[in-house]
Amino acid sequence: xxxxxxxxxxxxxxxxxxxxxxxxxxxxxxxxxxxxxxxxxxxxxxxxxxxxxxxxxxxxxxxxxxxxxxxxxxxxxxxxxxxxxxxxxxxxxxxxxxxxxxxxxxxxxxxxxxxxxxxxxxxxxxxxxxxxxxxxxxxxxxxxxxxxxxxxxxxxxxxxxxxxxxxxxxxxxxxxxxxxxxxxxxxxxxxxxxxxxxxxxxxxxxxxxxxxxxxxxxxxxxxxxxxxxxxxxxxxxxxxxxxxxxxxxxxxxxxxxxxxxxxxxxxxxxxxxxxxxxxxxxxxxxxxxxxxxxxxxxxxxxxxxxxxxxxxxxxxxxxxxxxxxxxxxxxxxxxxxxxxxxxxxxxxxxxxxxxxxxxxxxxxxxxxxxxxxxxxxxxxxxxxxxxxxxxxxxxxxxxxxxxxxxxxxxxxxxxxxxxxxxxxxxxxxxxxxxxxxxxxxxxxxxxxxxxxxxxxxxxxxxxxxxx
Amino acid sequence: xxxxxxxxxxxxxxxxxxxxxxxxxxxxxxxxxxxxxxxxxxxxxxxxxxxxxxxxxxxxxxxxxxxxxxxxxxxxxxxxxxxxxxxxxxxxxxxxxxxxxxxxxxxxxxxxxxxxxxxxxxxxxxxxxxxxxxxxxxxxxxxxxxxxxxxxxxxxxxxxxxxxxxxxxxxxxxxxxxxxxxxxxxxxxxxxxxxxxxxxxxxxxxxxxxxxxxxxxxxxxxxxxx
Numbered sequence: 001x002x003x004x005x006x007x008x009x010x011x012x013x014x015x016x017x018x019x020x021x022x023x024x025x026x027x028x029x030x031x032x033x034x035x036x037x038x039x040x041x042x043x044x045x046x047x048x049x050x051x052x053x054x055x056x057x058x059x060x061x062x063x064x065x066x067x068x069x070x071x072x073x074x075x076x077x078x079x080x081x082x083x084x085x086x087x088x089x090x091x092x093x094x095x096x097x098x099x100x101x102x103x104x105x106x107x108x109x110x111x112x113x114x115x116x117x118x119x120x121x122x123x124x125x126x127x128x129x130x131x132x133x134x135x136x137x138x139x140x141x142x143x144x145x146x147x148x149x150x151x152x153x154x155x156x157x158x159x160x161x162x163x164x165x166x167x168x169x170x171x172x173x174x175x176x177x178x179x180x181x182x183x184x185x186x187x188x189x190x191x192x193x194x195x196x197x198x199x200x201x202x203x204x205x206x207x208x209x210x211x212x213x214x215x216x217x218x219x220x221x222x223x224x225x226x227x228x229x230x231x232x233x234x235x236x237x238x239x240x241x242x243x244x245x246x247x248x249x250x251x252x253x254x255x256x257x258x259x260x261x262x263x264x265x266x267x268x269x270x271x272x273x274x275x276x277x278x279x280x281x282x283x284x285x286x287x288x289x290x291x292x293x294x295x296x297x298x299x300x301x302x303x304x305x306x307x308x309x310x311x312x313x314x315x316x317x318x319x320x321x322x323x324x325x326x327x328x329x330x331x332x333x334x335x336x337x338x339x340x341x342x343x344x345x346x347x348x349x350x351x352x353x354x355x356x357x358x359x360x361x362x363x364x365x366x367x368x369x370x371x372x373x374x375x376x377x378x379x380x381x382x383x384x385x386x387x388x389x390x391x392x393x394x395x396x397x398x399x400x401x402x403x404x405x406x407x408x409x410x411x412x413x414x415x416x417x418x419x420x421x422x423x424x425x426x427x428x429x430x431x432x433x434x435x436x437x438x439x440x441x442x443x444x445x446x447x448x449x450x451x452x453x454x455x456x457x458x459x460x461x462x463x464x465x466x467x
Numbered sequence: 468x469x470x471x472x473x474x475x476x477x478x479x480x481x482x483x484x485x486x487x488x489x490x491x492x493x494x495x496x497x498x499x500x501x502x503x504x505x506x507x508x509x510x511x512x513x514x515x516x517x518x519x520x521x522x523x524x525x526x527x528x529x530x531x532x533x534x535x536x537x538x539x540x541x542x543x544x545x546x547x548x549x550x551x552x553x554x555x556x557x558x559x560x561x562x563x564x565x566x567x568x569x570x571x572x573x574x575x576x577x578x579x580x581x582x583x584x585x586x587x588x589x590x591x592x593x594x595x596x597x598x599x600x601x602x603x604x605x606x607x608x609x610x611x612x613x614x615x616x617x618x619x620x621x622x623x624x625x626x627x628x629x630x631x632x633x634x635x636x637x638x639x640x641x642x643x644x645x646x647x648x649x650x651x652x653x654x655x656x657x658x659x660x661x662x663x664x665x666x667x668x669x670x671x672x673x674x675x676x677x678x679x680x681x682x683x684x685x686x687x688x689x690x691x692x693x
Binding site: 249250252253254255256257258260261264281285286289292293296316317320321322324325327328347348351352355359362363420 | 476478479481482485486489547549550551552567568569570571572619620621647648649650651652653654655656657660661663664
């Protein structure tokens, strides 16, 4: 059983999400800003063009029934200059050959129609202006240039405004995403707590829905329905296994009785057959008992006398018990270092765990195998190690053999229920520990870790979620 | 001895009656819980084999009823419910022993004899003694005449249990329960291997009073310790 610290990877994920959202928001705002600016710019330009057209028409309007000729226009320009009105417009009249007739603006004659021109404004710096050049019937060219302060300052504002908009949008986007992520995480926290409890085996837990809304509530309800169904299935399976116990034990009892009677008063020639049949019957019963035992431990129905359990005397006792068994099969059992460690456990289950593991050594290793049993205390708690110098297991078998009915590929000649290691695994899990099989080169090393009862229990299920 | 068998399955009931007959016991058969209560009122029995799941009332209620009437007849509960939890429930309600189906006939007979004799008190001093064979709890040593041998914890407990039940058949599963306190069935010959070590130690003292009953268990014969 591996416990993965699950709060580690959460915050960076939210952070990256927030920055991505912030960037997207900033780009969107930038686009909106540019569109808005262009619209404003276009509007200002159209107003300038309209004003130019209006003033051109005013200058060229026929006065006293006569059409506008050079002299009239030049007079108007001179009059305007004399009045020295403060204006954003300047008037220039060019003759047909391009010489300036009236007006002070020092520019080359532009093409007829609208154009942008550069001119020296106030004799100091070049300025940009909008020009409308109109050809008079005489061939002269009237040019009206308008320099718009508004348009110029609008252009000057552009980079600053765009940058400001982007920065504000970035900050707002990031904070909005962080806020959203926090709100989401706080809603999911309860869901996660319940899911962890359920994973730890508590199928009675449900996700509280009263404080959830929208899609969170919908999802929680759907998860709760799933757990309802799981609980139903587990209950059905428990009922099935206890019914199976009753329904199979009775015919097995009859079978055993019938075989015994047959062996007792049957034909002496058949007694061997009866004996073999009885042995088969006994192995069916053994598998059946082991299966029920496994189910009992895995579903937590074993009435455990969980209490403080000192492992050292228990291991010494098991070593005394198994030493002659292993010796009778030609092996040896050594007891290595034994530290003093106490765990919270069920002595019957821990006995079965150790007996199963040592029986494994006794049945699956050849004569002459030496096994060593030791108990050490480390930071995580008790470490029980059983190491032998037998043939070991193929790498592919190491993970496989703790599953029910799996056997090592080389051990098929030896019969067992095929549940020994699965039961060992279930017992270790029941004690919040873990079992690891490793290649001891040569041989097999089985390492069982169980938290000591003075060390804090691994809090996988109960950890509050740090959002 | 006379035993009352309370079992509703005719095949199993017949098997028990025939098997106990072979061991030289007399039996009365009751098929329901209420019938069992009536029979026990009328006639004393040495022990009762009680099926847990009966057609009328639960075996647990039968024990409860019998015990409340002040009847201390030893009861062996026989059940298809074989989990540790079921077993504890049976013993808590007042059963003297609990055997899960399917069971071995010799096992049933041995356990019945053991609980039937349990009413006869045995002296249990600090010094266990059968004939001239002695067991010293403080030093974990066995003594016979002038010789003595050290025993390990398991050998000591094994010998102590056999001495307390001298001249009675003790089965392997009874030893696993009382000497090892295991509720599971080991797949190797734990009892045989440890017993053989004990017997080697006793042979060294010049006295091996343990007799193997083939396929059934062991008996410590007091006449061999003289």
